[in-house]
Amino acid sequence: MTSTTILFPAARSAHTSLGRRLALAWREARPVVQLVFLLRFAAGAALGTAAGTHGAVPRPALLAAALGWLATTWAVYLLNGVADVVEDRANGKARPIARGDLPRRPAVSIVWALSAAGLGLAMTVSATQFLLTAAMLGVGWAYSLGPWPLKANLAGFVAAVTALGLLTYLAGWSAAGGGRLTGPVFLFGLMMSLWMGFGGSTKDLADAKGDRLAGRKTLPVLLGDRQARVVMALAASSVGWTFAVLCAIRASGILPAAAVVFAGSAALSVTVLTSLSRGGRSAERRPYRVFMVTQYCAHLTLFGSLWPGSPL
Template identity: 40%
Template sequence: MTAGPLTDPPPVPSPLSAARYCLAESRPVVQVVFLMRFLVGAVCVTSGTDNWSGPGVVLGGVAMTCAVTAAYLLNGVMDIAEDRVNGSRRPIARGALPVRVAVGVVGLLSGVALLLSAFVPGEFWLVALTLFLGYAYSVRPLAAKRRTATSAVAVITTGLSSYLAGAVSAAGEIPIGALVFCGLLALWMGFVGAVTKDLGDIAGDRAGGRRTIAVVYSERTARLFAAVSAVVLGTAGLLLGLCAELVLLAGALPLALGAGWVAARCLQPDANQARGPYRAFMVTQYAANAGLAAGLLAGG
């Protein structure tokens, strides 16, 4: 059942409950994959060498995690109406986490992220960019989430920033082959993730006045776009591994297999599994990033 309007302000939860609700609202499964991207960036520059900054990776990882968590919390605050139409049971939408508490935590996490990143040479501006993109994605007048194209740009840039932040925190530069593959994984987020995520939110997006592919054209068009994008990127990953660096195949193979899975879920829709393509996208992200990291470590 969709939550209705709140007639009274929700009670302020205890600090422990508020922390738990904030964690749930920020979608732990997404936070973990962002941390994976950061660590992949670090592995790209540290594999095969002992010349890297351990403290920088720790501080940088915490800073980027705080920034991404703040961005997703802010998104939850700004998406209350749409989330309720979509029947979301996340804490803000159901009234368990008051907006004023969530906004306070967003400010706190943003400050911590900027402070910690200032101690990691080269990372401050990447963290600041991540925070700006989180704001630009959710808040008017920019509200990049309102259109698939602008949403994809924000998502792709944020993903690439995570990889680069991992690299600079380890005090190195990503090799060109690995950098291109990380770019492919960032494109995977924008062209496949941003579109498949909308498939389960069409009613709320339409009610909120968004202009996504699924709303402006049709769900079928959005599914076809995501399927084609997945296959193109999966194929590109294989070609990159075969033509540039074989070690990249450790990430390219799961990406290609996942691309086929996503395409199949998109082209054979199940009315009861609108989020099926997005789940396939997420699993593929985990597998491709983990495979890339394992391949780089083994190759180094």
Template identity: 40%
Template sequence: MAWGAASRAVNVLRMCWVQARPEVQVVFALRFAVGGLMGAQGGVLDLPGLLLGALVWACAVLAVYLVNGVSDAVEDSINKPTRPIPAGALAASAAIRVAVAASVVASLGALVVGVRFLGLTAAFLLLGWVYSVPPVAVKRSALGSVAVVLVGGVVTYLAGFCAAGGGELGPMLVPAVALSCWMAGVGALAKDLSDTSGDRAAGRRTLAVRWGPCRTRLVVNGNALLIGIGFFVAVLWHLPVLVLPAGVVLVGALCLAARVGAPYRVYMRTQHAAHVAAVTVLVVALIRR
């Protein structure tokens, strides 16, 4: 009996991980790492703090995306029916219990890291609640979605920066703002291009629902080019160490403009590649010091 209960618990956790989208969890970890490594460029790196902070942040991200998965049940039943909750492989009540537990663990762990980190963790959890849960549920509007995604991205980089011991804040804000704009101005809009049927059924007023996929894609492409060019120029001027990841973002923007591949897939591959490149060049820069 005990073995059966343990097996069910493991299966619930596995389904929660799938529901929270592993590719999203990975990129949040990379954002956190970039924030920490940018702070370490000044010569200060609290590696234990960075690693503990990363685990805490992973719990917070898991909690936020599980709550979002529960709140997206209607639209996902049409747009993403194979995800665990709409497919019936994960009960909404179980997902909420895991989300609550993850939030508690994140909060307690954040307190160990430090008071500032606790504040950032609380802010991130609050953003997740505001994004998904009625009566606010800003995910129902295009502007609200973009704003929360943008702030959530910046908070993640700041959390990594804080956990690693900090340093000079100004340089860290360049990739933090640019890559968060990539999340908000490109990803948050591109993900809705193929989801108009479910979003309309759930009463969401996304840009793709209001303007249609064609006009929305033009906005996505324009945003991508502005962000890609702006980021590249900024690092050429201030942070040459990040030329490679900025170049990756610019190439991704050009691919979007040239309509090479599905927009959301191009967005995701670009942000993963850019963050891996950023982590790599920042680690190399630290080793060379």
């Protein structure tokens, strides 16, 4: 034990408590989701840079924008954890807030701090970045809270999740200098955001019990398990086909990424329509895991396609 610990035990305890709460808040915000949001932000920046619509961007500004966006998405998903505690407990999710490891009041305080950090960092970059960050926080709040949270019905879920994706790609594009919004930037951002909205709905298969208890009108609650799976397969397939065809016609530079989404949509359809996703909770989450892996692979493929001099 150090002399500092002996002299200031309360300060050390408070520091440890804050560090633990931040760690729990990070786990609540689902690190795998936070990483894919950073990939979306980086994709927007990379596509804007590859299109050559602006000059060189100062690295400190781009770093500040990325850190600010990370704080913002962390705040949005932590707030969602606060709002979803009833559903999470009913569905047996082992998240910190649902388990009681992270009390809701400290979690809300962290949400406020992260939101302020996100807005503050965005303000140092540009007015556009600040407005995009404010919009992201607004959509996140409307998704989880308010008199009619968007998460409570299918249309609201798809609209909100798609908007969160679009805002992230636009934030990356803006942070890298903005300029003219080219076809590849718009097409990749739109189709990957629609993939979020449609493919992301597969998480509801494993959450039907809690969603029904909370009064949420998800596909499995509205249509039943069997018909919901058919709709999910059709929706995911429509994104895969549309993305591939449009890229083949208008944006061959991002066609490899579109091919990954097309393959992922086929894999998701097979998984959601067969016994591969029936049984326990782990099996029911397989379509969602296919959805997430597809996102990661599509973005990594995009970055591999955007070497200097690559046509868009």
